[in-house]
Amino acid sequence: MFQKFIQKRLEKYARHYFTKHPEVKLIAVAGSVGKTTTKTMIATLLSQKFRVRMMDGNHNTHMSAPVAMLGVEYPKNVRSPLAWLRVFKAMKQQIKQPADVDIVIQELGTDGIGQIPHFGTYLRPAIGVVTAVTQEHMEFFGTIENVAQEELSLANYAELAFISRDDIDGRFAAYITDPAIDTYGTTAAAEYRLEVGDFDIASGYSGTIVSPEMTFEVPTKIKVFGEHSLRPVTCAVGIAIKLGLNSDEIIAGLALIEPVNGRMNVLKGVNQSVLIDDTYNSSPAAADAALRTLYATPAPQRIAILGDMNELGAVSEEEHQKLGDFCDSSLLAWVVTVGEQSEKILAPRARARGCQVKSFRSAIDAGAFVHSVMENGAVVLAKGSQGNVYLEEAVKILLHETHEDHELVRQSEQWMTTKNAYFQK
Numbered sequence: 001m002f003q004k005f006i007q008k009r010l011e012k013y014a015r016h017y018f019t020k021h022p023e024v025k026l027i028a029v030a031g032s033v034g035k036t037t038t039k040t041m042i043a044t045l046l047s048q049k050f051r052v053r054m055m056d057g058n059h060n061t062h063m064s065a066p067v068a069m070l071g072v073e074y075p076k077n078v079r080s081p082l083a084w085l086r087v088f089k090a091m092k093q094q095i096k097q098p099a100d101v102d103i104v105i106q107e108l109g110t111d112g113i114g115q116i117p118h119f120g121t122y123l124r125p126a127i128g129v130v131t132a133v134t135q136e137h138m139e140f141f142g143t144i145e146n147v148a149q150e151e152l153s154l155a156n157y158a159e160l161a162f163i164s165r166d167d168i169d170g171r172f173a174a175y176i177t178d179p180a181i182d183t184y185g186t187t188a189a190a191e192y193r194l195e196v197g198d199f200d201i202a203s204g205y206s207g208t209i210v211s212p213e214m215t216f217e218v219p220t221k222i223k224v225f226g227e228h229s230l231r232p233v234t235c236a237v238g239i240a241i242k243l244g245l246n247s248d249e250i251i252a253g254l255a256l257i258e259p260v261n262g263r264m265n266v267l268k269g270v271n272q273s274v275l276i277d278d279t280y281n282s283s284p285a286a287a288d289a290a291l292r293t294l295y296a297t298p299a300p301q302r303i304a305i306l307g308d309m310n311e312l313g314a315v316s317e318e319e320h321q322k323l324g325d326f327c328d329s330s331l332l333a334w335v336v337t338v339g340e341q342s343e344k345i346l347a348p349r350a351r352a353r354g355c356q357v358k359s360f361r362s363a364i365d366a367g368a369f370v371h372s373v374m375e376n377g378a379v380v381l382a383k384g385s386q387g388n389v390y391l392e393e394a395v396k397i398l399l400h401e402t403h404e405d406h407e408l409v410r411q412s413e414q415w416m417t418t419k420n421a422y423f424q425k
């Protein structure tokens with residue numbers, strides 16, 4: 001009852017804020033994967049012209065999103081009525097005073113049916129972005145069709161929708177009732193796209209931006225890794241064009257783009273190795289894309305550290321089998337797994353494909369093993385979910401410089417306490 005009361009009050013303040021300040025545009029980002037990277041890249045480009053608010057972290061629930069949209073700090077003690085009174089006071093102050101931003105970029109999350117549609121009961125985003133429809137929280141959604149209806153519902157209450165052309169199956173278009181839609185991606189079918197010119201692992205991509213409004217060369221490198229990492233870039237470019245940025249402003253913004261920690265972030269490892277840190281989370285589509293990127297990277301030795309993919313419910317066994325089947329012995333020197341599901345399901349399928357496989361329950365042990373078998377110039381991919389996997393701790397062991405661990409995810413004091421307790425078990 002207390003939580004419901006708080007949620008209703010927060011939603012009321014968020015609705016009042018955008019009513020009182022109609023000049024402030026809301027850009028909402030939903031999707032199975034890629035939300036944080038996408039919102040960060042949109043913010044980077046739009047900051048070249050506008051005052052932008054985008055709260056760090058994943059404040060994407062019905063309790064935390066309204067607070068984040070108004071730029072108020074989420075309370076540490078959510079059970080404290082006094083803490084919530086302070087939040088209410090700060091939100092009311094934001095409503096009363098002149099708007100301090102032009103654009104609010106907000107991530108919308110879901111782990112069950114009806115949560116994304118509910119945001120539409122009190123929000124009317126100027127632009128709604130749907131990044132992907134893939135397997136997620138399947139213990140609650142049950143079918144991919146339910147996932148699609150959930151995520152794509154944002155398109156139906158946003159004034160304009162930007163939809164990933166590459167990561168959403170065309171058959172799900174039946175769930176979109178709003179005709180105001182643009183598409184982005186890296187394939188020719190997308191309206192907003194980047195046609196890649198060249199790439200190198202140290203500095204990223206260059207190429208040509210293609211859109212209905214303008215086409216121009218990108219003279220600087222876009223510092224991301226993997227074709228799937230370019231898709232959020234094209235989304236950001238498309239939205240920037242829609243909101244009136246010119247090519248010079250967009251190019252300046254693209255030069256500032258960097259990978260988000262734990263999301264296809266390239267780091268220097270020991271023995272002149274390259275570490276692909278994709279440890280923030282893992283899902284079938286994201287793991288598949290990360291492996292494809294690893295396969296396409298020239299290296300004397302490639303190693304994949306693959307952790308459990310959590311929150312897949314009834315399809316977990318099938319998806320871990322598929323990932324094991326995608327492990328290619330001709331392209332991988334080692335497949336190193338972390339977690340019970342990966343050891344029991346993924347590892348045997350990778351062995352059947354001829355791969356050398358080593359399984360661990362601890363990311364720390366996995367990191368120590370990889371350190372022992374790495375060759376000079378190796379490329380190592382680390383891909384896994386957060387819950388009871390924590391592959392960033394394997395990456396930490398492989399870093400060239402220990403002070404670079406600030407580029408890893410989940411390094412706060414609170415997270416380290418949680419992880420230390422887990423590893424000590």
